[in-house]
Amino acid sequence: MPASVLRRLLPKPPLWVAMYHSITEADDDPYKVTVSPVRFARQLHWLGDRGLRGVSVRELLAATAEGRERGLVGLTFDDGYADFLESAVPLLRRHGFTATVYVLPGRLGGDNAWDADGPRKPLLDEDGIRRAAAAGMEIGSHGLHHVDLTDADDATLAAETRSSRELIEEITGDRVDGFCYPYGSVDARVVRAVRKAGYAYACAIDPGPLSGAYALPRIHVGEEDTSWRLTAKRFLHPLRRRRPADLVAARNDPARSVLS
Numbered sequence: 001m002p003a004s005v006l007r008r009l010l011p012k013p014p015l016w017v018a019m020y021h022s023i024t025e026a027d028d029d030p031y032k033v034t035v036s037p038v039r040f041a042r043q044l045h046w047l048g049d050r051g052l053r054g055v056s057v058r059e060l061l062a063a064t065a066e067g068r069e070r071g072l073v074g075l076t077f078d079d080g081y082a083d084f085l086e087s088a089v090p091l092l093r094r095h096g097f098t099a100t101v102y103v104l105p106g107r108l109g110g111d112n113a114w115d116a117d118g119p120r121k122p123l124l125d126e127d128g129i130r131r132a133a134a135a136g137m138e139i140g141s142h143g144l145h146h147v148d149l150t151d152a153d154d155a156t157l158a159a160e161t162r163s164s165r166e167l168i169e170e171i172t173g174d175r176v177d178g179f180c181y182p183y184g185s186v187d188a189r190v191v192r193a194v195r196k197a198g199y200a201y202a203c204a205i206d207p208g209p210l211s212g213a214y215a216l217p218r219i220h221v222g223e224e225d226t227s228w229r230l231t232a233k234r235f236l237h238p239l240r241r242r243r244p245a246d247l248v249a250a251r252n253d254p255a256r257s258v259l260s
Helices: 003-009 037-049 057-065 083-095 126-134 154-172 188-196 227-240 245-252
Strands: 017-020 053-055 072-077 100-103 138-141 178-180 201-203
Touching (some): 037 053, 037 083, 037 227, 053 057, 057 138, 072 083, 083 126, 100 178, 126 138, 138 154, 154 188
Parallel strands (some): 017 072, 053 072, 138 178, 178 201
């Protein structure tokens, strides 16, 4: 059987979306959300050395709908820390990569007050968000205030999804396609709210049966992820997560786009 035919018959591997938070030096990191700039640079080199290119989730999903996702890795940054602009963006641009940063318009210029322990870290303000967008990065929403949406009442859920999108679009002047669930917490009710708010996709962590364009699973990448650990994660990823069914449908039917 020709290799081209065999490739079409084999199941597509799941999309690889990496989850970062803060890129800075940190002696105190109780939640394991900080990666040093030196380690981050090495991780980007690891991707490039293997012919992989880091892209925003919007670009990854658009490529997937057209069957061009081979060699692409989604890079995401939760919480919208100011160090994304200071430390991550220069390294991403050096490699010709892009990424998605999920920001909190209800905490502009504030800090990570939701973390009970660990150091306070500044968040992007309006100018920082605009500068990240101007550098070619996708800006997505992480809600307004970083609350667990599965515990939110209907009014709070609507504000955290719809209002956050409207505020970011006012800041950037661009459409906001992506949402990221705070803490990775998601259920069917929250997914419906995100769809109703007009997003094209949403990122989770391990959403299980909810996996799809509105609950994309991601791989945590931390300071301890050296070359061999990243290699292991890359190998194990197809075994741990199935490819979301709606992305497969979009791949098999070019008329149907996950971003429509």
